Amino acid sequence: MVTMLHNDADLRQRAWDVAAQVVDPEIPVLTIADLGVLRDVAVVDGQVEVAITPTYSGCPAMNMIQLEIELALEREGIRHSKVYTVLSPAWTTDWMSDDGRRKLKEYGIAPPQAASSRRALFGKQTVACPQCGSEDTEVLSEFGSTSCKALWRCRSCREPFDYFKCH
Structure with missing residues (x-):
């Protein structure tokens, strides 16, 4: 046995x-x-x-x-x-590994924020640009290249990028 x-x-x-x-x-x-x-x-x-x-x-x-x-x-x-x-x-995005979050960023997709992010406290979401790291970004559309991503743009480097939505 x-x-x-x-x-x-x-x-x-x-x-x-x-x-x-x-x-x-x-x-x-x-x-x-x-x-x-x-x-x-x-x-x-x-x-x-x-x-x-x-x-x-x-x-x-x-x-x-x-x-x-x-x-x-x-x-x-x-x-x-x-x-x-x-x-x-x-x-939930909390199930993503740290390695997975790193891979997303290196691939050009902003990884999801932790559940205790600033948005959870104040209703405002700040997403760092995966290209240049600036937090001067804006959401263009809640729907990105796939349903689990939103389309954002960096005001600093002017590059659009996907953001992996928090769930």
Whole structure:
């Protein structure tokens, strides 16, 4: 019995490591682990089950992410996996890794602010430009290149940029 539990733990870790490397199709510099979309991996009756949570309800990337997880697991010899979506608790930007936030900034997308940002206190949001670092920025549209981003512009360097919305 101990051997079986050990094998399940090894399989779970192996499956987690494989799933964690799947990239977000909308922001290919981020993995689903960076985003916090990968919620859990379990082994149930010998079958790998992967739980994912969308960044927002109705996210069109989720079908592609599910397929990419299944394919990645299959390539590693993990067959007959089950990938399912978990909506509760709802995804939050607090689940993003520090590495993921760094990757977003390096990619030219302003990372989400912490839940305790100035906006939470005063209703005013200040977003630093990922190009030049200036906080003299303005929102152009609450809808950016994808539904999880807003379009902003820096008044200093005049460059437009996406801001990953807080949830």
